[in-house]
Structure formats: C-alpha cells, structure tokens
Amino acid sequence: MTRPLRVWVDRRRCVGNSMCEALAPAVFRLNANRQSEAVNPAGDTEAKVLEAAENCPVSAIFVEDAQTGARLFP
C-alpha cells in the first residue's frame, strides 16, 4: 500500500552533500545552487524516501504523510 508523501528540504540547512540524490534520484535533485529539492515525492518507495532523509548529514529533509499530516521524519 502506498500513501502520498509530503517531502521538503530545508534550504537553510542543506549543504548539497547529495546523498539523498544518490539514494533516491527520482525524488531528490540538486538545483542550480547545488542544493537538494524534493522534485517528485512519489518518485520512489516510502522506504527509499525515508532512507534518504535518514542519511541527510545535516537533517535537512522532512517527510510527512500528505493526507494526515503525520510527521514520518525526523
């Protein structure tokens, strides 16, 4: 069962380490400033999105259940 996610990257924190893009390239992409953006929250499985968030070295990625608003990460 897949549920829609709301995923965003805090630009004040993002250092462009790009591990999120390496782990879930369909979800995260670096912009012209080489900071990550969640371009397509539905681009990969929830598990992959959460793995990317977990592996952000500066805790810049936030994940919510788009329907209930429940925080899934952090």
Add this chain to the structure above:
Amino acid sequence: MGMVTLSDDMFTADVIADPYPYYGRLREEDPVHWNELYELWVITRHDDVVWMTRHHELFSNAVFRNDPRPAYPAIDESDLGLYEYVRNYQADQFIQHDRPEHLEMRKVVHSYFTPRAMEAWRPFVQKAVQELLDAAEFKGHMDVMRDVATPLPVLVIAQMMGVPAADRPHVRKLAEKLLNIGRGEHDRMKPLTEGMQGMIDYVSPLVDERLVNPSDDFISVLAAGEKKGVFTRHQVLVNTSLLLLAGHETTINLLCNGTLAFIRHPDQWALLKRDPKGCAELATEECLRYDAPVKSLQRLATQDVDMRGKVLRKDDRIRWFISSANRDPQAFAQPDRFDITRDPNPHVAFGSGVHHCLGATLARVEGQEVFKALAERFPSLHLETEVLEYQPSITFRSLKSLPVAWS
C-alpha cells in the same frame, strides 16, 4: 587593480598566531589570490568557498595522488622516502577520491555517521567527558589540550573501532604520532609514518576477524566494503586510520579553540553558564565559525576555471580558507564578534558539498557536551598562562597547549 603587498609567506609567526587579519586583508583586496611562494591559489570569500565546495567536479580532492610537488612546510631531505609512504597512504583514503569512486566509497561509510546514529553516542561522550573532568578536578588545574581534548576523541574512536580496553593505551600512542600530519616540524615524517604503519599492523588482524564475525563497529563496516569490492584491503586499513587522522586533531581544535573563545569573552561565557544545556548547540556552531578547527583545505583544478577575473589553470593548486570565509562580512553580521546566539550561522567549518565532513555530527556532539560540562563544573575557568602558541600549520588551527585553572 588592487595589488596586494602582503608577504606570501603564510607561516610567519604573526600569521600563525592570528591568521584573521592576514586572510581578512586578502579577502578584501584580492579574494582569488595567486600565492607565488607556495604556487597555489588562496581563496578567502565565503560565497566563493561555498561555490567551489559545491562544484566538486571542477576541484579534485585526489591531491596526494596527483600533486607531485613536495611537502610544505619542508621536510628533511633524508625523509623523502617516508613522504612517498605518506602520499600513498593518504591517496587511499576515501576522501582523497573524486566521483564516481568517491560516491561508492562514501556510501559504505556514510550510514554509520548519520545524525541519528551519532546522537546514540551522546551518552558515551557524556560519560567520557565526566570521567576526564573528574580526574582534572582532583588536580585543581588542567591543560584542556592534554587532559580533555586529546583523549576524548580517541576514547570515542577506539570504541567505534571496537578496540578492546587493554589495547587503548597503544591506540592512544599511535593517535599521538598521527597528529604529526598537521604539524610543521621538518622531522615530522618519522613519527607520522610510525603511527600510520602502527595502525596498519594493529588493525590488520581486526579486519580479518570482522570479515568472519561482523559486528556493529566501524571496522566491520569497512570490511563489508571490501567484501563488496569497493575497498581494497589497504584502503580498509587506511580508512580505519582516517577516523583518527580526520577526527582527532580537528576535534581537539574545536574543543580548545572554543574553550579559549569562552575564556576571552566573559559575557558569552556568562550566557552559556546561565543555561548550558539550552545554549550548547548554537554555541558550538559559533565556536566552529569563530575559530575554525581547520583553517584551509587543498584541491587541484580539473580544468581551467574563471573566478573573479582570474583564470585557475588545470592542475593548479587551490587552498580555500574556511577561517576567512567564516569571518566574511558579506555572510555574517559583525563577523569578528564571538556571539553564541548567532542564528542562522552558515559557517563552512565542515565544508559543504559531496565532501562535507563525515564526522560533523560526532564533532558537534563532542563540542556540545564538553562546553556544557565545563560551564556546569568550572564556572570560574580562567587561563593559567600569558602566552599561547599555535602549531605552524596552514591546515589546522591548533594550540600547543591550553592550561587553565578555577577557584
């Protein structure tokens, strides 16, 4: 054209003692500066450093593999063979690689150091700090360097490596030899290579063992990388040592430079003392910014790059100065002010981009716990010397000692 009349000697006593005016003048007058004496570009503005760290494809980190120029400061001629050993050793560190290899190597070790995983180390760090401070309190005075800052990171790293308690003094001795990586003495190659080879000799049997019986320690993580074919055995051994080479001196400097900043700014020390737990996080960020553990890092241009009207040629050496970027008035209001409430604080003490410091969260936890504990236990902390000396390095901002006392 604003010509800089500053000397290109970055190792003079005044620049080592206080690098901020020197690099600050370069930042104002010639932010992309060709240093004739050391044949390298000196980059000093915050926006340039951020841009360069985020464009890793233009600035190679495979420096030891590809830069044929000699060690600086100079070393004894008889030690050139030892320097070759150091170069080959360093070249196998995962951080001394570019993409695509770097990404595959970093993936192996990255998950070990996530913020959540490092947060789980906080109780261990707290206990280690309290034990070190107990021993100091008993004496009534201490050298923050020798008594807290030097042993703490080794205790943590030894635990991460899964080193049995009985072997810790041996690892600590090797760690102290490895500190020569950031020193300037002409005869530093001998102790450094002894430390490097000592680590290889010590870690080798542990790797053999972890390949058969994997555990949750860092050596098992690297050994799994060897099994997957990402690392050679030499790379596993070298990257185990990297924990100490990258995580020891840097943490020492954070703890000592931060403590000194508090001693020199009684108003900020008072602020921390009022609410140690509440202030520790932002205060640690400000310590990282104000007197950064790493002053500068080196890269090699992979192609010609235009910057501010200058052309950095392919294979040119580049050094970007974190300690100057962190004092750039374009990025920070009142940059020379030590302000532990500063927020946001976009310092570049850990770099940025794909090579952003792997151990950043661990360093933060150690800094937070030490500053908090000092404020709680030694509120009257003061310097016990008039003279403070720094190691003659342009990479590290390292005090030689930090004697303090309390009433």
